[in-house]
Amino acid sequence: MPHIQQLSPHVADLIAAGEVVERPASVVKELCENAVDAGAKTVTVEIQHGGMTLIRVTDDGCGIARSEVPTAFLRHATSKIKNEYDLEAIGTLGFRGEALAAIAAVSRLEILTRRQEDALGTSYTLEGGEPQGQEEAGCPLGTTLLVRDLFYNTPARLKFMKKDAAEAAACLAVVQRQALARPEVSFKFIKDGAQELLTPGDGALRSALYAVLGRDMALGFTQVSGSGEDVKVTGFTSLPTCCRGTRGNQFFFVNGRWVKSAAMTAALEQAYANQKMVGRFPGCVLHLEVKLNGVDVNVHPTKQEVKFGAERQVFSAVYYAVLSALGTDKSRPAAVVGRAGEAVVEGKQTSLPLHDFTNKGTAGTVLTVPAQPPGREPAAIPPAEEKPAPVSAAPVPAPPALEPPIPVEPAPSVSAQPSRREAAVVPPAEEKPAPTPPAIPPVPVLEEEQELPWWVAGELFHTYIIVEQGDKALLIDKHAAHERMNFDKMRAEDYLPMSQTLLTPVVFTPAPEEAAVLLEHQEELDRLGFDLSDFGGGSLAVRAVPDYVSLGDVEATLTEIAGKLALTGSTGYRERRDDILHTMACKAAIKGGWKSGTEELERVARAVMAGEVKYCPHGRPVAIELTQKQLEKQFKRS
Numbered sequence: 068m069p070h071i072q073q074l075s076p077h078v079a080d081l082i083a084a085g086e087v088v089e090r091p092a093s094v095v096k097e098l099c100e101n102a103v104d105a106g107a108k109t110v111t112v113e114i115q116h117g118g119m120t121l122i123r124v125t126d127d128g129c130g131i132a133r134s135e136v137p138t139a140f141l142r143h144a145t146s147k148i149k150n151e152y153d154l155e156a157i158g159t160l161g162f163r164g165e166a167l168a169a170i171a172a173v174s175r176l177e178i179l180t181r182r183q184e185d186a187l188g189t190s191y192t193l194e195g196g197e198p199q200g201q202e203e204a205g206c207p208l209g210t211t212l213l214v215r216d217l218f219y220n221t222p223a224r225l226k227f228m229k230k231d232a233a234e235a236a237a238c239l240a241v242v243q244r245q246a247l248a249r250p251e252v253s254f255k256f257i258k259d260g261a262q263e264l265l266t267p268g269d270g271a272l273r274s275a276l277y278a279v280l281g282r283d284m285a286l287g288f289t290q291v292s293g294s295g296e297d298v299k300v301t302g303f304t305s306l307p308t309c310c311r312g313t314r315g316n317q318f319f320f321v322n323g324r325w326v327k328s329a330a331m332t333a334a335l336e337q338a339y340a341n342q343k344m345v346g347r348f349p350g351c352v353l354h355l356e357v358k359l360n361g362v363d364v365n366v367h368p369t370k371q372e373v374k375f376g377a378e379r380q381v382f383s384a385v386y387y388a389v390l391s392a393l394g395t396d397k398s399r400p401a402a403v404v405g406r407a408g409e410a411v412v413e414g415k416q417t418s419l420p421l422h423d424f425t426n427k428g429t430a431g432t433v434l435t436v437p438a439q440p441p442g443r444e445p446a447a448i449p450p451a452e453e454k455p456a457p458v459s460a461a462p463v464p465a466p467p468a469l470e471p472p473i474p475v476e477p478a479p480s481v482s483a484q485p486s487r488r489e490a491a492v493v494p495p496a497e498e499k500p501a502p503t504p505p506a507i508p509p510v511p512v513l514e515e516e517q518e519l520p521w522w523v524a525g526e527l528f529h530t531y532i533i534v535e536q537g538d539k540a541l542l543i544d545k546h547a548a549h550e551r552m553n554f555d556k557m558r559a560e561d562y563l564p565m566s567q568t569l570l571t572p573v574v575f576t577p578a579p580e581e582a583a584v585l586l587e588h589q590e591e592l593d594r595l596g597f598d599l600s601d602f603g604g605g606s607l608a609v610r611a612v613p614d615y616v617s618l619g620d621v622e623a624t625l626t627e628i629a630g631k632l633a634l635t636g637s638t639g640y641r642e643r644r645d646d647i648l649h650t651m652a653c654k655a656a657i658k659g660g661w662k663s664g665t666e667e668l669e670r671v672a673r674a675v676m677a678g679e680v681k682y683c684p685h686g687r688p689v690a691i692e693l694t695q696k697q698l699e700k701q702f703k704r705s
Contacts, residue, residue, distance in 0.1 A: 091118025100160035102126035117234030293388030316350030344686035564596035581629035615655035
């Protein structure tokens with residue numbers, strides 16, 4: 068049997084370093100967090116070769132006293148907690164006192180630091196965790212840490228490193244998250260001498276969002292603001308038409324700390340239920356503020372996961388804040404006329420790149436639609452001189468929010484300070500004073516428009532309703548809009564389906580699996596207005612159906628419901644019910660290509676113009692805008 072022995076301190080440090088420092092991005096994360104905790108207003112991160120040969124993080128924080136510099140690189144040495152009671156309410160990003168020791172153990176490290184009250188700074192070097200010397204040095208206010216030759220003394224770790232481009236991308240992602248977490252701090256990221264990120268540090272989250280995710284993505288986000296019991300939620304979330312194929316643009320922060328939270332992710336995506344397309348995921352930058360003693364950040368070595376004391380309150384706060392933001396948003400996707408003259412619908416992810424997304428404000432007032440003048444075809448677009456005079460009426464009220472959040476005061480703006488000169492230990496790319504961060508162009512803010520009358524101008528291809536309002540023309544997909552109207556009505560809590568008994572039962576023979584699923588959920592179907600039973604021989608008899616389902620659609624509707632129940636049978640009743648209602652609403656909706664009467668078109672248009680209907684239950688937009696200016700441009704009139 069092998070003998071038990073105590074490991075040497077050096078080997079123990081290498082093992083401990085493996086828990087904190089997995090790759091260069093881990094170093095960048097720990098050093099950026101230390102800079103923020105030190106009160107820095109500007110942080111510059113420079114890497115070379117993916118961070119494997121050099122990582123330099125410079126800040127203008129408070130600095131470290133000369134006598135405390137060697138202590139800072141000892142394990143479990145920290146200025147952020149002093150006793151066990153401090154662990155109950157941690158307000159800093161770092162607190163374990165392991166980061167600097169772990170990084171120094173697997174690299175060649177040098178630190179330059181100076182406090183405001185010191186005339187000269189301190190230079191301190193370590194190699195593999197062993198001190199190499201300390202001396203006075205001239206350096207700017209704050210701290211500069213240089214990490215060279217990462218994992219030089221642990222070759223087993225080197226073979227697990229990815230290509231330089233992949234490691235650099237991971238480092239950039241870390242800096243981006245820090246920039247979104249602290250919009251009041253200006254972050255700069257330099258890769259191999261080229262600047263790749265610069266945030267203004269003006270305290271506005273939208274500015275940080277613009278700098279990190281880009282203009283096109285920022286235009287597709289709407290503001291979130293809400294609060295619950297001891298919980299505040301602020302930030303931005305993407306519009307349903309701007310959802311992506313992955314969760315890569317979901318950023319959650321708890322008291323300024325980036326975290327991975329299953330509860331917050333579930334709350335976010337639940338708020339988008341029946342508003343986004345299947346297989347698409349919303350993006351967000353959500354800041355959650357809770358009491359320090361209401362969250363435990365000491366549950367993961369890299370502090371990426373937290374544990375909430377009241378997880379249900381957190382879920383509810385995020386869910387209702389996002390749901391309210393989506394409900395109050397009045398934007399509609401705009402139609403863009405292409406160069407070749409073809410119309411392109413923005414917001415349709417299946418055929419357009421991301422940069423095609425824009426959203427424009429729309430009027431929020433609904434007016435009574437006048438009847439078409441006699442002698443005009445319903446589908447004809449009236450000339451300008453023949454427009455019927457619209458008559459104003461009381462607006463149709465929008466559905467009330469489930470629990471509108473209480474507005475939250477925005478954080479006070481913090482002016483960005485100019486970057487200072489880098490330490491001259493390694494010739495930096497920005498030896499001369501760093502330039503002032505570029506001004507972020509203002510992001511368009513949706514504004515309330517004047518109350519404008521509107522009217523149904525006609526119908527296109529027996530599928531799209533044409534509504535004219537001011538200098539805009541709206542194209543409404545009548546099937547998608549009517550489907551949403553049906554779905555919302557069926558899904559209302561006080562809705563009781565009207566079941567109609569059939570004079571002659573509808574008997575059909577589905578596949579054995581489908582019959583088994585329908586009979587298994589017979590009680591749920593009965594609550595939705597279906598009366599079906601086993602007819603023998605593998606057939607089912609339907610004796611009553613909801614009033615929304617026509618006689619000719621009974622078999623197709625139940626067959627489709629059976630397929631959805633087979634996929635969602637293990638989920639909760641609400642999810643299964645929504646899937647069934649999707650099918651029923653679709654079958655009962657006006658079909659594209661069908662000829663509709665004027666009253667029917669007006670009823671659908673009224674719901675869309677009231678803001679009650681924005682997306683179909685599958686997440687597709689129901690209306691797009693085409694402005695008079697866009698048309699005049701195509702006819703060379705502008």
